[in-house]
Amino acid sequence: MDFALTEEQSAIFDMAYAFGQDNIAPHAQKWEAEGTIPKDLWPELAALGFGGLYVSEESGGSALSRLDATLVFEALSMACPSVAAFLSIHNMCAKMIDTFGSDELKARILPKAMTMETVLSYCLTEPGSGSDAAALKTRAEKTNEGYRLNGSKAFISGGGYSDAYVVMCRTGEDGPKGISTVVVEDGAEGLSFGALEEKMGWRSQPTAQVNFDNCLTATDNLVGEEGSGFKYAMAGLDGGRLNISACSLGAAQAGLNATLQYMSERKAFGKSIDQFQALQFRLADMEIELQAARTFLRQAAWKLDTGAPDATAFCAMAKKFVTETGSNVVDQCLQLHGGYGYLSDYGIEKLVRDLRVHQILEGTNEIMRVIVARHLIAR
């Protein structure tokens, strides 16, 4: 057993970290205030291979393992978890198209998705269905002109901002087997968006409801086969959970680093506050929790990469554990920053807000427990 990162993995982490610190971190607060991420950022990231992290080389991707990808998200989140998580969504969509799409669809969509001239959004959740995703109601009728979609998708990161939407919709019976996946390009007839959502965190990501009103998309925009959409949507989730966990981990690590720095400078009762044992113990606990989270996350990623039968359960366990750990750690970071932690200038309260949603999306942490419990009982 070898827990060390390989030379390439260290290089990947270092490069993503350096890019984030140089090109994302200095703007993270401004982008949050503006409620959007400049679209120019994406081609810069894509030029380094971030547009298709685990898309195959034949399709122009970087063909990384899921473990490698967690390093990218951990490193980028040290600059801004909201930006890193947005990149995760694009990558999840690109991977779906690469794995399940026809050669024709891949050739049409992926080249520009790899350069991120086309930014992709993932549309599964609806106003009336979240955890119970298979109950989704958005319908797609096959007509002579193509698929006609009716319904709406909620909480869509990149809604009204992205260039194409990977939409899970119903083409057949109720339940998971009646669901298909289609690509709807921006500008499609009948595609519209709700107002931008006001959110607690992830504020630099434009989020909106996506509405389909007799929305037309080409029959060729079907991903894979009709009726397999739910399977495709779920296939992306294990890895998505790893990514989101990595985003919590990196952000919390950045929070701890900032806290260490702050505590070495801030003085109280005549000494720097990192000299008080009660506070040192808090630092030690945060370090222990983050190292445990990191090891657990990488083990889950390794399970997914090696096709272990319990990979799904491990991804769920890691997601629950790492996202909760990340939130606990940044909350402690805020406490240790005192009043300054509560001010936006120090960037700590942003982390608290950004990480909170990681316990809700990519399957709530309650659903993670359902997956783990089912796995236990079935054993």
Add this chain to the structure above:
Amino acid sequence: MKVLVPVKRVIDYNVKVRVKADGSGVDLANVKMSMNPFDEIAVEEAIRLKEAGKATEVVAVSIGVKQNQETLRTALAMGADRAILVVAADDVHTDIEPLAVAKILAAIVKEEEPGLVLAGKQAIDNDMNATGQMLSALLGWSQGTFASEVDIDGDNAKVTREVDGGLQTITVKMPTIITVDLRLNEPRYASLPNIMKAKRKPLDEKTPGDYGVDVTPRLTVVKTEEPAARAAGIKVGSVDELVAKLKEAGAV
């Protein structure tokens, strides 16, 4: 034209440097190491020359411990074509002195016959700023040091040098040795596909013996110590007091 780029593995510039308890040097055990930032600029310049069609091959060389392999992989991931690792020490604390490095590089230059050696002006660990100049002397080649702009034109290179009080532009005859300064370029990030490809690029491993060079140190480090801690300042109550204090200190 082939370009040779020597790269050194040094303590990462972000690491808080600690002196070893016995004062024999800086503690490098379990410390993050990276490519010397000036060498990174040299690698970048070499790759740009290749992209501009002025160079045909970029060869990176590193002399030190086995782990210098990582530093060479960084150069390969940025775009160097192949690498030569000269393993000259077992312990990361053993610094190979500039003269020994220059002698090894001179032997490699004779073997590889590059038209240009692009090196960092100095390494950020012990700031010797000597290897490039020594190599020039050993080879009898021209040198252009502290370059902030390089323009290769056939048999000559125009080098803009950062000197005290301004910029100096010189023309040197090729083949030449150019040592680069901070403002020459901004090194690229190695892309993910290039990082993965780097491990498949050739990396030859050699020893100083292969080049007939003795790397036994000629210098003795007497003592290494931390810079003196800054003394605490004082608060003055008025401008008059400030002026009086400054006069007292001989500052005005």
